[in-house]
Amino acid sequence: MIKTIATKPYGDQKPGTSGLRKKVPVFQQENYAQNFIQSIFDSLEDFAGKTLVIGGDGRYFNREVIQIAIKMAAANGFGKVMVGKGGILSTPAASNLIRKYKAFGGIILSASHNPGGPTEDFGIKYNIGNGGPAPEKITDAIYARSRVIDSYKIVDAPEIDLDRVTTLTLDGMTVEIIDPVADYAELMEELFDFPAIRNLFSLGFHMVFDAMSAVTGPYAKEIIERRLGASEGTVRNFTPLPDFGGHHPDPNLVHAKELYDEMMSGGDAPDFGAASDGDGDRNLIIGRGIFVTPSDSLAVLAANAQLAPGYSKGIAGIARSMPTSMAADKVAEKRGIGIYETPTGWKFFGNLLDAGKVTICGEESAGTGSDHVREKDGLWAVLLWLNILAVRGESVEDIVTQHWATYGRNYYSRHDYEGVDSDAANGLMATLRDKLPSLSGTKIGDLTVETADDFAYHDPVDQSVSKNQGIRVLFEGGSRVVFRLSGTGTSGATLRVYIERYEPDANRHNLETQAALADLIAAAETLADIRARTGRDAPTVIT
Secondary structure: OEEEEEOOOOOOOOOEOOEEEEEHHHHOOOOHHHHHHHHHHHOOOOOOOOEEEEEEOOOOOHHHHHHHHHHHHHHOOOOEEEEEEEEEOOHHHHHHHHHHOOOOEEEEEOOOOOOOOOOOEEEEEEEOOOOOEOOHHHHHHHHHHHOOOOEEEEEOOOOOOOOOOEEEEEOOEEEEEEOOOHHHHHHHHHHOOHHHHHHHHHOOOOEEEEOOOOOHHHHHHHHHHHHOOOOOOOEEOOOOOOOHHHOOOOOOOOOOHHHHHHHOOOOOOOOEEEEEOOOOOEEEEEEOOEEEOHHHHHHHHHHHHHHOHHHOOOOOEEEEEOOOOOHHHHHHHHHOOEEEEEOOOHHHHHHHHHOOOOOEEEEOOOEEEEOOOOOOOHHHHHHHHHHHHHHHOOOHHHHHHHHHHHHOEEEEEEEEEEEEOHHHHHHHHHHHHHHHHHHOOOEEOOEEEEEEEEOOEEOOOOOOEEOOOOEEEEEOOOOEEEEEEOOOOOOOEEEEEEEEEEEOOHHHOOOOHHHHOHHHHHHHHHHHOHHHHHOOOOOOEEO
């Protein structure tokens, strides 16, 4: 039976770059999740009788909200929902399901790389029919609706058994509980040379994959160990846990330090190390003795993609988020293909992918992907690296250093100041914006500002414009500093400062990164007065 429940709006349900993210106790408020889900449905048209994909990363409160979403989908007129067994679906796997089965869209329950648990983070994101995150016109409509919502519709029924692959009916709507891994694994077999990678492992190649007690565990276990023949134990922390084992499921050098230390331990270290995050869309790549920055990884993957069967005809173009290093630009320039610079947020790549303008996309925040889905895909990046290693027969370090010798090296680092007072962070950015018109020609130490602006993106496909996407200060010689506030946190503000220097001379490719960027780091402090405005003497995280 369908029930209409009276409710009152909450004023804080504005989606960020990756949906609505709040602490679990916020989502546990009366009707909070229901309001947002109903606001999604109220902002869509012509979905009666169509299919909705639902799944999440297994974090705390995942199962409860999936039950709510299923019953609300039935009450609002969907004809079918596809749900991952146990409520599990990695974000890229959900995108693949939407595309493969031509679903109307999907609800993904995740806060990505953020911590999980009773007092930690939760999130709800809507993906459209191309498999990608909802564009701003839809998220704006959802927010507008959430501010005036007065009721929601839900089916009054017992809870669904999520732990058994089956098909059943709920108030006239089909509910299909599916194996969350099968369709995704099948797609990976189509894209990559599994026999070549199997042969690599048979020759004694040693790899470590840390699933961080998050969603990619079942996917990596099935693909890397069972289908590719890596030894048992290659995939670590492979059981998704509601609190990610008490760890922070962010594949960076702080939260994956144990893996990093192992990979830097000398001649006995594994040949290849990798990790993925809470919902499976980010990746960490480390070779024996070398950490590969996400920006460099994007460039290397783009330069070598043709070695994998799914990309044997080459790639149409590359897209990167504005703060991502310009290493990929060098590949595009030398290959004579398009390069596109977008705001941060995977949704901005969707139009370019759908229009066939680009094949591979990446963000400096450890996200890489291609036109196989419309999300970044951590395990995909790992498998493409394995394919390249199998075909080239060289180490990660050799491949990266040869890449630098060919294209030049972009020294690059991101300094995060997490949990900064929001007013202080906004004040810092506002003051910087006020300075922009007068910065050109200014000298800061030995550096001279060439141009400075607040990045605005003009989408070449739909002509939409997205303003205020980050402050860029470009120096003579090709170096730059970028400032922006992140939209992925749940408390306070995160100030991100991106520092980059291009070095074409191969004799200068072995410098320590922070030392190579020291004058630019000092210039960023001078420009933004970070210490005084944030009260921080140093970044929370440096990557």
